[in-house]
Amino acid sequence: MIKKCLFPAAGYGTRFLPATKSLPKEMLPIITKPLIHYGVEEAMEAGIHNMAIVTGRGKRALEDYFDISYELEHQIKGSSKEPLLKEIRHIQNSCVFTYIRQKEMRGLGDAILKGEPLIGQEPFAVILADDLCVNENDGVIKQMVKAYNRYKCSIVAVMEVPQNETHKYGIIKPLEQNDSIIKIADMVEKPSNEEAPSNLAIIGRYILTPDIFDILRSIKAGVNGELQITDALKLQAKEGKVLGYKFEGIRFDCGSIEGFVKATNYMYKKL
Ligand code: UTP
Numbered sequence: 001m002i003k004k005c006l007f008p009a010a011g012y013g014t015r016f017l018p019a020t021k022s023l024p025k026e027m028l029p030i031i032t033k034p035l036i037h038y039g040v041e042e043a044m045e046a047g048i049h050n051m052a053i054v055t056g057r058g059k060r061a062l063e064d065y066f067d068i069s070y071e072l073e074h075q076i077k078g079s080s081k082e083p084l085l086k087e088i089r090h091i092q093n094s095c096v097f098t099y100i101r102q103k104e105m106r107g108l109g110d111a112i113l114k115g116e117p118l119i120g121q122e123p124f125a126v127i128l129a130d131d132l133c134v135n136e137n138d139g140v141i142k143q144m145v146k147a148y149n150r151y152k153c154s155i156v157a158v159m160e161v162p163q164n165e166t167h168k169y170g171i172i173k174p175l176e177q178n179d180s181i182i183k184i185a186d187m188v189e190k191p192s193n194e195e196a197p198s199n200l201a202i203i204g205r206y207i208l209t210p211d212i213f214d215i216l217r218s219i220k221a222g223v224n225g226e227l228q229i230t231d232a233l234k235l236q237a238k239e240g241k242v243l244g245y246k247f248e249g250i251r252f253d254c255g256s257i258e259g260f261v262k263a264t265n266y267m268y269k270k271l
Pocket residue numbers: 008009010011012013014015016025054102104105106107108110111128129130255
């Protein structure tokens with residue numbers, strides 16, 4: 001059973017400077033809800049109510065967002081604006097939030113390792129809130145939790161990307177595919193077009209088994225001098241303990257300006 005979801009949210013978000021100078025990237029809104037709000041809703045839909053957030057300096061807005069604002073509650077009570085707080089109140093009332101800081105930005109793998117005290121020795125979901133995923137039916141994490149309940153191993157969400165964009169992602173080398181489930185032979189972080197073993201890219205949704213923490217502790221920094229989650233997963237994959245999952249739904253790369261604008265237009269049309 002997956003009970004906890006980890007949100008690595010300590011990155012600098014430099015592509016959105018100067019906005020991210022004093023505002024966490026995860027707090028940038030798509031229409032009225034910050035990116036992290038969508039991520040938390042996706043986890044809740046999968047039956048997860050324990051949200052573990054890895055933050056950093058200058059990220060306190062994240063903690064404030066999921067806390068009660070007494071002045072605001074007082075001001076808005078009984079007014080026509082009160083329904084606007086309905087969704088965030090629902091989150092506050094049904095979830096537990098825990099936080100830990102990543103002191104130095106040493107990469108996604110390091111951010112996940114920093115989350116260990118909040119997760120403990122149990123399998124857990126990971127959502128990168130800047131990847132916004134939407135689907136008419138089950139959300140992506142719910143789909144992956146179902147797959148985990150069947151296969152009981154680490155699972156990474158994958159999607160096909162244009163061959164000239166492989167250098168932006170962790171790319172898997174598939175061994176065999178059965179519907180949406182892919183056995184993985186190997187994976188490589190940010191390969192060039194020529195080096196990429198496929199065009200199947202890992203996006204910001206994972207289910208990880210807790211042995212990943214020991215593996216992360218045992219490996220060295222990789223591409224860009226950062227501790228790469230792909231390098232840790234690669235070792236798990238060599239033992240046949242990682243599956244790729246071709247999810248149903250649309251993913252917007254809201255860490256990029258183009259993806260952020262596309263997501264905004266998509267959500268606006270759905271209003
Ligand atoms: P990104 O590389 O997309 O985020 O990391 P970034 O570094 O904040 O963005 P840019 O490139 O400067 O614009 C993917 C995810 O991993 C988290 C980020 O917060 C983001 O959710 N992350 C990354 C950490 O928590 N810590 C890190 O050291 C690196």
